[in-house]
Amino acid sequence: MDLRYSEQQEILKKSARDFLTKECPKAKVRELENDAKGYDPALWQKMGELGWLGFNIPEDYEGMGYSFEDLAMHIEEVGKNILPGPYISTVVNTFAIVEAGTEEQKKDLLPKISNGNCILTLAWLEDNGLFDASGITLKAVHKGNDYVLNGTKMFVDGAHVANNMIVVARTKDGSGEDGITLFLIDAKAAGIKTEVIPTIALDHLCEVVFKDVAVPAKDVLGKVDKGWPILQMLIRKGSILKSAESFGGLQAVFEMTVAYAKERVQYDRPIGAFQALQHKMSDMWITLGTSKYLLYEAAWKESEGEPNSKEASMTKAYINEAYKLITALGVKLHGGIGTSSDHDVPLYYRRAKAADTAYGSTDYHRELVAQQIGMK
């Protein structure tokens, strides 16, 4: 057992930190919230050059082939800084191609993703807002050599700028896990209409309407009707990586808050001298510690190929709440300035709410936990 970041991981983290501090200051974060694209294409290019988009892509496909745990640590830094745009979703969605794609799909897309030339998003949720299989109703009907897609997807990350999209569709009547198929399609295909939804983190989640979108049968990802286990894999890995991002964010707010408490003077002393605030900061620290090793246990198991769906759901359910708790305390301990959009803490507070629904809400993951701790 060794529950420390390795030296190499510390280097990895530091280089991510240095890069983002320079390339993505908070002024840029704010600017991108109200930008039509919602991400910075030049920055995306640089990330591609650094290999950030190919961390989890095998070297044979021009990727870096890093371990999942390394990836989680890298994303922790991303979350600490905040990086607007569909970065984490592209990285997570890439796993579907790596693990379930045909050789042709891999050769076609993985090098492009890795080099920063392809944004890949996932069209999963619908207007029913459900995370389980019953929420999937978008129809894909087999016609000749094509499947024809009709329906609407919601909360699709960066669909308006994506090059490719994984669409989760029903290919069989029913509402269960069987009969769900994934399609790997061109995000600009005829019949697709996207619109950005105004969300709390201004993070450019989209409504995507599919009207008679014809998809060649070769663009099925994995097997027809058997797409749910692939989506489950994405939810599992996405839960861990999204939690890593949140864990980075909650650390940033914790550090800012403690630093502010040491320098802000009221009643002739730093407010950090007031026990009412000290104990809240201690609680933040306790929450941070409990989050950290839960997260890295799940990430480590993922790296080792050990079963970890329970730990992944525990991590997501726990860190969802931890992030909201810590950022809310962060706002309150900053007093008036903490409530202003000019201040950095609310940037994280809003993202905590956004992160909480990505890859499954707290209640969704608690239900998965209940199933896996033996609740009949």
Added chain:
Amino acid sequence: MDFRLTEEQVARRKEIYKVCEELEKKKPKSYVGFESQFDNEEGWAFHRYCAKEFAKRGWLALGWPKEYGGTGTMMDKVLLAEARGYYDLPGSDIFGVSMLAPTLLAAGSEEIKREFLPKIASAEVMFCELWSEPNAGSDLAGMTSTAVRKGDEFIVNGQKTWNTGAHYADWGFGVYKSDPNGKKHHNLTFILNNMKDKGVTVRGIPYMNGSHVYNEVYLDDVDMSAKYIVGQENEGWAVVNVLAGFERSNMDMVYGLVKAQEEFVNFCNETKRHGKPLSQDPMVRNKIAEFACSIEAVRTLAYRVADQQNRNEMGLMDAASVKVFASELLEKFGQIATDLLGPYGQVKHSKWAKLNGSAEYNYQACFVPIVSMGTNEIQRNIIAWYGLGLPRMK
């Protein structure tokens, strides 16, 4: 990171669990929760029996240097705490094994180490802690009981309180004001004494659930030998701090929660309400799952503490976090479990009780870990001052 135990540790864990599983079968019926060894003769006899079983395997000297009879590693100690927690077993004297032994190893004279370490390792001698006083709790240094030196003896007078297990303990370790004119923190001496010494009177204080866990200890002209001083005369505060530094991993408390969760899940599966198992109630599922997430979170952090201790790092801030989080989780569980049992949540261990009365037990016993060993508020101070570098209260 690497969360894996070595093959050797896995084998050790298996061995320890096996021994504990066997011991659990011998647990008396009256033994309901983690403080039950102090409550009655049967409980104390079971404690001594388990201690002997551990002692003969060398498990009360885990991680000590070989020259003092040490066996195994710090990690083995953690594994034993884990298994004891899971099976709710006594047998490892918190005062002797967990607190005093490492203190003696760090600060004791050669003579005192040679006299007491073997007796702790063999479970021959059980200790109690004589620290708190009616007017000196969190602010321990404000104590007033006195130790006046007369040649090779100290004459000790005063009153100690909340002394867990003092009614069964063979020896005690205490701190007393030995220099009436000395500066705060340089006026105390740390001394061991035999609880059978003349002038020592132990009087029980009932815990809220009626059990006999702790006591008041009156000291009237008790002769304590100067050879039983730990550390230097008048420098007992430094020893107190050394001892307080030997935070335990609290793995026993964490695994008590793991077991409580398992038992509760079984209960929900087997109990029907309106013709449906309780486990199918979405609210119940959500609550128990939330609890399970928190347990796993603190379990992983407790392992981080163990990992640090195994590396001879203290990990004090993380240990304080585990203590606060796990004890407050126990409090929350006591509340959730008694709520979900409905009217049965109030039933004590008896033929009517569900879950052997453990929910009702935890509802009350949770304050033991919350208040003792430095209250949770004091732990939060420690984190704020020493961990986060916030200004210290004057």
